[in-house]
Amino acid sequence: MSWPHKDLLDVSQLSRDDVTMVMKTATSFREINARPVKKVPTLKGRSVVLFFAEPSTRTKTSFDMAGKRLSADTFALTKSGSSLVKGESLKDTVLTLLAMNPDALVLRHSESGAAAFVAARVSCSVINAGDGRHAHPTQALLDAFTLLEKWGDLRDKTVCILGDIAHSRVARSNVVLLSMLGANVRLCGPRTLLPPAVESWGVEVFSDLRPAVAGADAVMCLRLQLERQQAGLLPDLREYAGRYCLSSKRLSGAAPHVKVLHPGPINRGIEISSELADAGESLILDQVASGVAVRMALLHLFITRKDRGEKE
Secondary structure (H helix, E strand, C coil): CCCCCCCECCHHHCCHHHHHHHHHHHHHHHHHCCCCCCCCCCCCCCEEEEEECCCCCHHHHHHHHHHHHCCCEEEEEEHHHCHHHHCCCHHHHHHHHHCCCCCEEEEEECCCCHHHHHHCCCCCEEEEEEECCCECHHHHHHHHHHHHHHHCCCCCCEEEEECCCCCCHHHHHHHHHHHHCCCEEEEECCHHHCCCCHHHHCCEEECCHHHHHCCCCEEEECCCCCHHHHCCCCCCHHHHHHHHCECCCCCCCCCCCCEEECCCCCCECCCECHHHHCCCCECHHHHHHHHHHHHHHHHHHHHCHHHHCCCC
């Protein structure tokens, strides 16, 4: 099977066969990450621009490491280090980068639709590393990969996503991908942090934590953006933690051997208790390792697609 896509804008563009191909490729690269020498010449001579116009530590570092382990040359650019701070438009900044002839552009931006805007104007592959509230496809893919490594199959598994659903691109992408792979998805959060018409997403929706996690096979906590409190969408953080902070006690009604995930960074004691974040049920560090393997797979698939004669 050849890789049919020029860009990765959201998981909704992927078929189940596409996802299977990403997972199989990531599995092969996962082995490389366990070697004493963690580098292969797969993308030697290729270049990847990491353009992060919004702060990021985990995603940016993960992509940088993924590129370097494939022997690609990676070049990182942030908003503060670009001409965007001087008033240059996103279009002109990206076209300037394109003139340097990169093979792929990894973009994070605070505006929803920024990745699609850029992809329509450049010939290289664009990989969306998070755009506004819209999508975070690589995070959803690494979350699914992490669970598949533990379970082998997501069919009939119940996954609860907990926290600020309304503003979460992670939640949106995970709902699409986990549902595609056969999981039953639940969403839980304060009513002020649930998006309008969320019932139309085809998932179960809760504002009470205990029934939301009852029987769940995995619970994914989301990062609570503390600015929501300033916007009046939250009570004080103590009250939020009192109702929604995930702890071992609150997981007591979940399925045996329930797994716990979090995309990071973690606000300990607010989104998840420290003892649970560090417990055996936690897959948080597994997600970090999965992120490198999945992003290696994506860089490989997108950058080498034309080497095998695929049509744009």
